[in-house]
Amino acid sequence: MTVQETTVFCILxxxxxxxxxxxxxxxxxxxxxxxxxxxLLAVMPQVRSIKETASQLFxxxxxxxxxxxxxxxxxxxxWLTQLGTDLCKDCGENAIASAVELCGKIFLAVLSLPLFVTxxxxxxxxxx
Amino acid sequence: MDVDLxxxxxxxxxxxxVLSIVLKKAERDEQAMMTVLAGLIVVLMLVIDQIRELFxxxxxxxxx
Numbered sequence: 001m002t003v004q005e006t007t008v009f010c011i012l013x014x015x016x017x018x019x020x021x022x023x024x025x026x027x028x029x030x031x032x033x034x035x036x037x038x039x040l041l042a043v044m045p046q047v048r049s050i051k052e053t054a055s056q057l058f059x060x061x062x063x064x065x066x067x068x069x070x071x072x073x074x075x076x077x078x079w080l081t082q083l084g085t086d087l088c089k090d091c092g093e094n095a096i097a098s099a100v101e102l103c104g105k106i107f108l109a110v111l112s113l114p115l116f117v118t119x120x121x122x123x124x125x126x127x128x
Numbered sequence: 129m130d131v132d133l134x135x136x137x138x139x140x141x142x143x144x145x146v147l148s149i150v151l152k153k154a155e156r157d158e159q160a161m162m163t164v165l166a167g168l169i170v171v172l173m174l175v176i177d178q179i180r181e182l183f184x185x186x187x188x189x190x191x192x
Contacts, residue, residue: 001129005129006129009134013134020145023145028141037175037178042129073190073191076190
């Protein structure tokens with residue numbers, strides 16, 4: 001899969017959405033969701049290879065390996081939240097979109113809480 | 129990439145739109161609404177598989 005293919009695919013999807021929006025708005029939104037999902041699915045192998053390279057680089061550094069897993073989880077949550085927010089906004093539901101966003105923020109906060117505790121303990125250890 | 133799926137969904141949408149217009153002109157509004165609903169459900173069934181696949185892949189890649 002190349003960048004040309006994805007671009008053409010997205011443009012095709014956008015034009016079809018435009019045609020459908022005239023007659024059947026819900027179907028147009030579903031078509032939009034499908035285009036987004038299919039393109040993201042097609043790009044996932046590349047994301048996987050980026051992640052593998054990054055994890056190798058991380059393993060060579062002296063940082064703890066579980067931190068990398070934490071960063072990956074945070075990226076995944078941010079990604080899915082962004083996707084959900086944008087799709088809800090496409091449907092014209094801004095309230096649901098901000099609810100999705102808020103949920104993502106809360107999950108991210110919960111995820112990074114142990115890290116924050118470790119950091120504050122280290123700081124307290126240095127001070128006191 | 130699944131170009132067929134996009135055409136399938138767009139085709140379903142256009143067919144449902146035409147059917148709904150014809151049925152509305154024939155003053156069968158309830159059947160027109162049912163057609164729209166059926167088309168929506170069919171497309172939803174197609175989309176839901178893809179969404180599940182994407183979520184599974186994201187789960188596997190990012191270790192959620």
